[in-house]
Amino acid sequence: MTSIARDLPAAPRVDREAVAARQARARRRMLGRGLLYAAAVLLALWVLFPIYLITITAFSPRDAVYDYPKQLIPGTLSAETMRFFVDAEGVLGALWNSVLVAVVTLIFSTLIGAPAGYALARFAFRGRDAFRLIVLSTRAFPIVILSIPLAVSFIEWGIYDTIWSVALMHTALALPFTVLITSSIFISVPRDLEEAALTLGCTPATAFVKVVLPLALPGLAAASIFTFVLSWNEVFAAVILTLRERTLPALVLAALNQSPVPFRLAAGWFMLAPSLIFIFVIRRYLLGLWGRVSR
Amino acid sequence: MKGQRLGWAPYALLLPSLVFLAVFFAAPMVQAFGLAFQNDAGNWSLESWRTMFADAQFREALVTTLILIVILIPVQFVLAMAMALVINARLKWSGLWLYIYAIPLGISELAAGIIWFAIFTQQGWLNSILEGLGILDRPYIFLNYQNPAWLISAVVLAEAWRATSIIMIILVAGLQGIPRDFFEAADVFGATSWQKVRRVILPMLRPSVQVALILRTILAFQAFAVVIALAGGGLTVLSSEAYRWYSDYRDSHVAAAYAGFILMLSVVSTILFLWLLPVREEQQG
Amino acid sequence: MAEIRLQGITKIFDKKVRAVDEVDLTIADREFMVLLGPSGCGKTTLMRMIAGLEYPEHGRVSIGNRDVTDLPPRRRDISMVFQSYAVFPHLTVFDNVAFGLRMKNIAKAEIKRRVEGAAELVQLGPYLERYPAQLSGGQRQRVAVARAIVMEPAVLLMDEPLSNLDALLRLNFRAELKRLVGELKTTTIYVTHDQVEAMSLGDRIAVMREGRIVQCGTPMEIYDRPANRFVGGFIGSPPMxxxxxxxxxxxxxxxxxxxxxxxxxxxxxxxxxxxxxxxxxxxxxxxxxxxxxxxxxxxxxxxxxxxxxxxxxxxxxxxxxxxxxxxxxxxxxxxxxxxxxxxxxxxxxxxxxxxxxxxxx
Incomplete structure (x- = not known):
C-alpha cells in the first residue's frame, strides 16, 4: 500500500512524457505522410507532363508547331495539325492496317493460347512444367532474331507485305503472354464451381461455357486489350515484314526522317492516345495480368 | 485431376500453341542460325560475323547499347521502386496513382521517342523552358550528331519515362505478396523507413526484382524505334544495325548475325542476373 | 432404391500415395452415412469418387444396383454440396438453384415451382433475386443445399458443408440439416472431420484413417465400443x-x-x-x-x-x-x-x- 502511495505523484509526469512522445510520433507520421504525397505527385508529374506537352503541341495550329519559345498554356487549340497528319498519304490505310493486324492477332492468339492456358490452369499432366518453361523462355528471344528469317519465309509463302504476315508475327510475340495470362485468369475461377456444374448435369464443355467463361470474361477482355496494345505498338517486325501495306508505326518510322515536324508530333500523339484509354479500361487488372505473369 | 478418363485432354489443348510456336518460333530460330552462319552460296561460313565485327558501326552500336543499359537499368529500378513504395503506402486515391504510373505501359517506343523529340528538339519544350527561366539565352541544339552525350541522355530519359512502369507493376505485385504482418512487425521493432526497405522489403522482393531486371534488360537490348525517333542516324544501337543491314544493304546474313549477337547478350545478362541474385526455392511464387 | 455399394475402391495419387486403399462399404437406401476422419484420411477423395469427380484406380462404385464406375457425374443421379459452397457468383439465387433443372430441360413452370419449393425448405424464399455477393455465408450455404436438393437426386453428397460457418450458425444449421434430410429420405453421404457433427447427424459413421475404414457403425456403437485406440481417441470430447x-x-x-x-x-x-x-x-x-x-x-x-x-x-x-x-x-x-x-x-x-x-x- 505504502509503496503505491509513494509512486502516485510520479504518474502524471510519466503521462506527460508519454503524451509528448505520442505527439512527436504523430508529427513524424504526418511528416512522413506528407513526404509520401509529395513523392506521389512528383512521380505523377514525371509521367503526365510529357503527355501534356505533346498534346498541346499536337493540337496547336500547324504554324504554331514551329513557334518558339513555346507557351505552357496554349493560346489557340486547333485540329489542323491532326487533320494534316490524318490526310497525309498512306496514313488512313496504315491506320486501318494497324487495326486489322491487332484484331487478327487478338483472335489468333486467343484461339491458340487460351486452350493452353486452360490446360495449364486445370490439369496436372506430365510435361506441364516443361511446357511452362518453353513458353517462359520464348521471352528471351529478341523480335529481331525472329523477324529476319520470318521475312524470308513469308516471301516464299507469298504473304510478305500483307497484314497476315505481321499478324502471324505479332501472334508469335503475344502467344506466350496469352498462354500465361489466360492460365492465371482460369486459375482464379475456383475449380469447385466447375465441379459443381459437372454434378448438376453439365458436360465438361457446357460447364466451361456456362460457368468458367462468364467468370473469366472480364479478365479475358483485359488480356485481349493488352494483346491489342502489344500489336498496335510493335514496330520492328512490322517495318521489316511490310513495304506498302504498312501499319501505322511502321509507316511513321519509315518516313520519320523525311517527314515534317508537325507530322511527327501528330503521329506521336495519335499512337499514344489509344494507350491512355486502354490502360484506363484495364487498370483494375494490371497487377493481376502483369504481376502474376512475370513470375 | 480428371484421372485416366481425360488423360489426353491437356495435350489436345496444348497442341495448337505447340504447333504455332514450332512454326513461328523454333523454325525461325533455326533459320536465323542458318542465315548467320552461311554465306550467300549456302555454305557454312563465318563470313557474316567477320563482316559484322569488322564494320565501323559495330563498335559504336555495341558501346552505345551497353552504355544505355548500364545507365538505364539502375535509374529505372530506383524510379520504379519509388513508385511501387508510394503505391504500397496505400495513400488516398491509390487506384489513381497506379493508373498514372502505369500509363506508359501502353505507349510504344516510337511514340515515346516522338514525345521526347518534342521536348529536346531545337524549337522544343526544353529550350523554351530553359530560356523562360533565363538559363539559356538562345536555343541549344541538344539532338546533334556531334553531341552523343546529349543524344544518349535523351534516349535514356525517354526509355526511363516509358519503360519504368513495367518494372513498377512487377514490384507492386511482389510487394502485395509480402504479408502486411512483416511491415507491422518491423514497426514494432522500431525500424525506420529506410531500414524497412533495406532489411524487409528488398530481401523479400528478390524474386520480383530478379524477374523485372531480366525482362527489362532483354527488352533494352532491343531498343530501336526510340533511338531512331530521337537521334535519327546520329546514334546507332545493335537493333538498328540489324535493321539497317536488312533493309538498306539487303544482307539478311549480317542482319541475322546481329540478331544472334543480341540473343547472346540477352542470354548472358539473364545468366548474370540469375547468378548475382539467386532466389531460394521457397521464395519462388 | 438407391443403395450405394463400394467394392475394393483404391485411389493412388502421383503413382505412390494411396489416398484411398481397398475400401468396401455398403450404404443402405435412405441411410445417412457420415465419413469421419482427420484431414488427409481420404474421406473427401472417397466421396469425390462416388460423385464421379475422381476415378478410382481399382474397384467398382454402384448406385442403386447400377454400376456407375465409368460414368461422369451427370449420369450418376447425384447432387453435391461443396465445402466452399461453390455457389455461382454470376447467377442469382434463383438461377443457381434452377441451374441443374435447366440442364435437364425441364419445363419453365415446373422449374419455378420446384425452385420456390426448395428455397422455402431452406428459408431462402425472400432472397431469390439476389446475387451471392449480397448474401451472408450462412445464406450462401443454404443456396448450395437448395441447389442440391432441388434435383431430387438418388444420392445427396455433402463435403464438410458446415466447416466454413461460425460456431453458433453451425449448431443451428446442423439441426436444420438433420430435419431436412430426415424429411427428404434421400440416401446421404456426409464428409466431416468434426466428430460431434458426425455423432449428431449420422445413422452410421465410417471412421477413416490413412485411406482405410477403421470402423463403421452407429454413433453409439462407435462411441461405446471403439474398434481401436485411434477411434477411441478421435471420437468424444475429451477423448477416451x-x-x-x-x-x-x-x-x-x-x-x-x-x-x-x-x-x-x-x-x-x-x-x-x-x-x-x-x-x-x-x-x-x-x-x-x-x-x-x-x-x-x-x-x-x-x-x-x-x-x-x-x-x-x-x-x-x-x-x-x-x-x-x-x-x-x-x-x-x-x-x-x-x-x-x-x-x-x-x-x-x-x-x-x-x-x-x-x-x-
Whole structure:
C-alpha cells in the first residue's frame, strides 16, 4: 500500500512524457505522410507532363508547331495539325492496317493460347512444367532474331507485305503472354464451381461455357486489350515484314526522317492516345495480368 | 485431376500453341542460325560475323547499347521502386496513382521517342523552358550528331519515362505478396523507413526484382524505334544495325548475325542476373 | 432404391500415395452415412469418387444396383454440396438453384415451382433475386443445399458443408440439416472431420484413417465400443482415456495392475493371462470420490476445469494422466488426492501393440 502511495505523484509526469512522445510520433507520421504525397505527385508529374506537352503541341495550329519559345498554356487549340497528319498519304490505310493486324492477332492468339492456358490452369499432366518453361523462355528471344528469317519465309509463302504476315508475327510475340495470362485468369475461377456444374448435369464443355467463361470474361477482355496494345505498338517486325501495306508505326518510322515536324508530333500523339484509354479500361487488372505473369 | 478418363485432354489443348510456336518460333530460330552462319552460296561460313565485327558501326552500336543499359537499368529500378513504395503506402486515391504510373505501359517506343523529340528538339519544350527561366539565352541544339552525350541522355530519359512502369507493376505485385504482418512487425521493432526497405522489403522482393531486371534488360537490348525517333542516324544501337543491314544493304546474313549477337547478350545478362541474385526455392511464387 | 455399394475402391495419387486403399462399404437406401476422419484420411477423395469427380484406380462404385464406375457425374443421379459452397457468383439465387433443372430441360413452370419449393425448405424464399455477393455465408450455404436438393437426386453428397460457418450458425444449421434430410429420405453421404457433427447427424459413421475404414457403425456403437485406440481417441470430447497396465493373476482371478494398484477385470481378457494391456475408459464413466473407498484407485488431482455443466478434472494415477468428468459440487483442488471408481462394464481393453480392441466379454 505504502509503496503505491509513494509512486502516485510520479504518474502524471510519466503521462506527460508519454503524451509528448505520442505527439512527436504523430508529427513524424504526418511528416512522413506528407513526404509520401509529395513523392506521389512528383512521380505523377514525371509521367503526365510529357503527355501534356505533346498534346498541346499536337493540337496547336500547324504554324504554331514551329513557334518558339513555346507557351505552357496554349493560346489557340486547333485540329489542323491532326487533320494534316490524318490526310497525309498512306496514313488512313496504315491506320486501318494497324487495326486489322491487332484484331487478327487478338483472335489468333486467343484461339491458340487460351486452350493452353486452360490446360495449364486445370490439369496436372506430365510435361506441364516443361511446357511452362518453353513458353517462359520464348521471352528471351529478341523480335529481331525472329523477324529476319520470318521475312524470308513469308516471301516464299507469298504473304510478305500483307497484314497476315505481321499478324502471324505479332501472334508469335503475344502467344506466350496469352498462354500465361489466360492460365492465371482460369486459375482464379475456383475449380469447385466447375465441379459443381459437372454434378448438376453439365458436360465438361457446357460447364466451361456456362460457368468458367462468364467468370473469366472480364479478365479475358483485359488480356485481349493488352494483346491489342502489344500489336498496335510493335514496330520492328512490322517495318521489316511490310513495304506498302504498312501499319501505322511502321509507316511513321519509315518516313520519320523525311517527314515534317508537325507530322511527327501528330503521329506521336495519335499512337499514344489509344494507350491512355486502354490502360484506363484495364487498370483494375494490371497487377493481376502483369504481376502474376512475370513470375 | 480428371484421372485416366481425360488423360489426353491437356495435350489436345496444348497442341495448337505447340504447333504455332514450332512454326513461328523454333523454325525461325533455326533459320536465323542458318542465315548467320552461311554465306550467300549456302555454305557454312563465318563470313557474316567477320563482316559484322569488322564494320565501323559495330563498335559504336555495341558501346552505345551497353552504355544505355548500364545507365538505364539502375535509374529505372530506383524510379520504379519509388513508385511501387508510394503505391504500397496505400495513400488516398491509390487506384489513381497506379493508373498514372502505369500509363506508359501502353505507349510504344516510337511514340515515346516522338514525345521526347518534342521536348529536346531545337524549337522544343526544353529550350523554351530553359530560356523562360533565363538559363539559356538562345536555343541549344541538344539532338546533334556531334553531341552523343546529349543524344544518349535523351534516349535514356525517354526509355526511363516509358519503360519504368513495367518494372513498377512487377514490384507492386511482389510487394502485395509480402504479408502486411512483416511491415507491422518491423514497426514494432522500431525500424525506420529506410531500414524497412533495406532489411524487409528488398530481401523479400528478390524474386520480383530478379524477374523485372531480366525482362527489362532483354527488352533494352532491343531498343530501336526510340533511338531512331530521337537521334535519327546520329546514334546507332545493335537493333538498328540489324535493321539497317536488312533493309538498306539487303544482307539478311549480317542482319541475322546481329540478331544472334543480341540473343547472346540477352542470354548472358539473364545468366548474370540469375547468378548475382539467386532466389531460394521457397521464395519462388 | 438407391443403395450405394463400394467394392475394393483404391485411389493412388502421383503413382505412390494411396489416398484411398481397398475400401468396401455398403450404404443402405435412405441411410445417412457420415465419413469421419482427420484431414488427409481420404474421406473427401472417397466421396469425390462416388460423385464421379475422381476415378478410382481399382474397384467398382454402384448406385442403386447400377454400376456407375465409368460414368461422369451427370449420369450418376447425384447432387453435391461443396465445402466452399461453390455457389455461382454470376447467377442469382434463383438461377443457381434452377441451374441443374435447366440442364435437364425441364419445363419453365415446373422449374419455378420446384425452385420456390426448395428455397422455402431452406428459408431462402425472400432472397431469390439476389446475387451471392449480397448474401451472408450462412445464406450462401443454404443456396448450395437448395441447389442440391432441388434435383431430387438418388444420392445427396455433402463435403464438410458446415466447416466454413461460425460456431453458433453451425449448431443451428446442423439441426436444420438433420430435419431436412430426415424429411427428404434421400440416401446421404456426409464428409466431416468434426466428430460431434458426425455423432449428431449420422445413422452410421465410417471412421477413416490413412485411406482405410477403421470402423463403421452407429454413433453409439462407435462411441461405446471403439474398434481401436485411434477411434477411441478421435471420437468424444475429451477423448477416451488410455492407461497401460499389466495382466496379473491372483487367487484364480485376473487383475490388471496400474503401477502398484489393482483393477478388477471381467472374467476373460480375450484369453490373455499375462503381458501388457491398454485400458480404455471415458471421462464420464469414472466416479470420483473425495475419500478412500473400497475398490477405488488412488490418484492425484492435477488440473480442475469448471465447464458449467460439470468439472473436467485431470488426474494422475502413478505417472499416467487421465480426464474425469465430475459433478460441479465435487471438492476438487489441485494437488489434492482423489479416488476413482470406473464403471466396470464401461472398461475397454486394447492390445498395446496393435491398438485393436480385445473382446473381453
Amino acid at each position: 482415456n488410455f492407461l497401460s497396465g499389466r495382466i496379473e493373476r491372483s487367487n484364480g482371478h485376473l487383475q490388471v495392475g496400474l503401477g502398484d494398484q489393482m483393477l478388477t477385470v471381467p472374467a476373460t481378457l480375450g484369453g490373455r493371462t499375462a503381458g501388457e494391456v491398454l485400458v480404455g475408459i471415458r471421462a464420464e464413466n469414472i466416479e470420483a470420490e473425495a475419500a478412500p473407498a473400497e475398490g477405488a484407485i488412488a490418484a492425484r488431482t492435477e488440473v480442475v476445469e469448471p465447464l458449467g455443466s460439470h468439472l473436467l478434472v485431470t488426474a494422475a494415477v502413478g505417472d499416467q494422466k487421465l480426464k474425469i468428468q465430475a459433478r460441479t459440487d465435487f471438492p476438487a483442488r489441485p494437488d489434492a488426492p482423489l479416488w476413482l471408481r470406473p464403471e466396470p462394464d464401461k472398461l475397454r481393453w486394447f492390445d498395446p501393440e496393435s491398438g485393436q480392441e480385445i473382446d473381453a466379454r
